[in-house]
Amino acid sequence: MNPIERILTHFPLMILDGGMATELENYGCKLNDRLWSAKILIENPELIKKVHLDYFEAGADCAITASYQATVEGYRERGLSEDEAIGLIKKSVQIAIKARDEFWRIEENQYGRPEPIVAASVGPYGAFLADGSEYRGDYLLSENELVAFHRNRIRILVEAGADILACETIPCHKEAKAITRVLKEFPQVYAWISFSAQDDFHISSGEKMADCAKWLAEEKQVAAIGINCSAPNYIDSLIKEIKNKTSKPIIVYPNSGEEYDASSKQWNEITSNQQFTTSTQRWYEAGARIIGGCCRTTPEDIKAINDWARK
Numbered sequence: 203m204n205p206i207e208r209i210l211t212h213f214p215l216m217i218l219d220g221g222m223a224t225e226l227e228n229y230g231c232k233l234n235d236r237l238w239s240a241k242i243l244i245e246n247p248e249l250i251k252k253v254h255l256d257y258f259e260a261g262a263d264c265a266i267t268a269s270y271q272a273t274v275e276g277y278r279e280r281g282l283s284e285d286e287a288i289g290l291i292k293k294s295v296q297i298a299i300k301a302r303d304e305f306w307r308i309e310e311n312q313y314g315r316p317e318p319i320v321a322a323s324v325g326p327y328g329a330f331l332a333d334g335s336e337y338r339g340d341y342l343l344s345e346n347e348l349v350a351f352h353r354n355r356i357r358i359l360v361e362a363g364a365d366i367l368a369c370e371t372i373p374c375h376k377e378a379k380a381i382t383r384v385l386k387e388f389p390q391v392y393a394w395i396s397f398s399a400q401d402d403f404h405i406s407s408g409e410k411m412a413d414c415a416k417w418l419a420e421e422k423q424v425a426a427i428g429i430n431c432s433a434p435n436y437i438d439s440l441i442k443e444i445k446n447k448t449s450k451p452i453i454v455y456p457n458s459g460e461e462y463d464a465s466s467k468q469w470n471e472i473t474s475n476q477q478f479t480t481s482t483q484r485w486y487e488a489g490a491r492i493i494g495g496c497c498r499t500t501p502e503d504i505k506a507i508n509d510w511a512r513k
C-alpha cells in the first residue's frame with residue numbers, strides 16, 4: 203500500500219501543509235532570491251523545521267520539504283560544491299523527518315489522526331530556471347533532457363528517506379511524462395503529480411487537465427493526481443475534469459487567492475481566510491481527498507481545514 207492509500211484507508215481526508223515560503227517570510231526571512239526557500243536550507247535550517255512543526259500542530263498529515271527550488275545545478279551556480287549541494291537537498295528531507303518524529307513522539311498529538319508523512323518536493327524545471335516558465339510550460343528542453351534534469355535530485359531525495367515524492371507545479375504533460383520515466387528507475391517509490399493550471403480546464407501549457415489525468419491514471423507509481431499553486435477559483439472544475447478520468451485520489455493545494463501585483467511588488471488581498479476554508483470543504487465534497495494550500499496560505503488555513511474535517 204502506498205503512503206497516501208494507507209492514510210485514506212483509515213481517514214476520509216489527508217490534510218497537507220500550506221506555504222513554506224510564506225511562513226518563512228512571516229518569520230522575517232528575505233526570499234527575494236533565485237533559490238527562494240532553498241536559500242534558507244543554507245542559512246537557517248532550524249527555522250524550516252519550526253515551520254514544519256507549525257503545520258503539524260495546525261493539523262497537517264504531510265510535510266512538503268523545502269527542496270522545491272533546491273537543485274545541484276542551482277546551488278553550484280551559487281558557488282557550492284556538488285557534495286555541499288547534495289548535502290543540502292538531503293537535509294531538506296532530514297529536517298522534515300526530524301520535525302515529524304519530534305511531533306509524533308508526544309502522545310497527545312496522536313489522537314484522531316494518522317502519523318504524518320514526509321513528501322519530498324520535486325519542483326519543476328521552471329523553478330530551477332526561476333523565469334516563471336513553471337506557469338507556462340514553454341520549456342526548450344526535450345523529454346529526455348527533462349528526465350536527466352529530474353533523475354539526480356529524485357535519487358538524492360529518495361536516498362534521504364522521503365515517504366513519497368511531491369512532484370508539484372508541473373506546467374506541461376511532457377514534464378509529467380519525464381518524471382514518471384524517472385520513477386520507473388525507483389520501482390519502490392511513489393509520487394503525486396500536481397500541475398499548475400491556467401483556467402478551469404487546462405494546465406499551464408494549455409493542454410487539457412482531463413488528458414493528463416487520463417494518461418497518469420495508468421501509472422502505477424502515481425499515488426495521486428491534482429493541482430497546486432493556481433487560483434482557487436479554477437479548482438472546482440478541475441476536480442471534475444480529473445474525476446472523470448481516474449479513480450486515483452485527487453490532490454488540490456491552490457494558492458490563497460491573493461494576486462501578486464508585479465508593479466507594486468505586493469500581494470492584493472482579494473479573498474479572506476474564511477473564503478479559502480469554505481472552498482476547501484467544497485473541494486472535499488467534489489471529490490478531492492488530499493487538500494492543503496500553496497503560496498500565501500498559512501498554518502491558520504490548515505487549522506481551519508482540520509477544524510471542519512476532524513472536529
Ligand SMILES: [Zn+2]
Binds near residue numbers: 431432497
Ligand atoms: Zn505556490
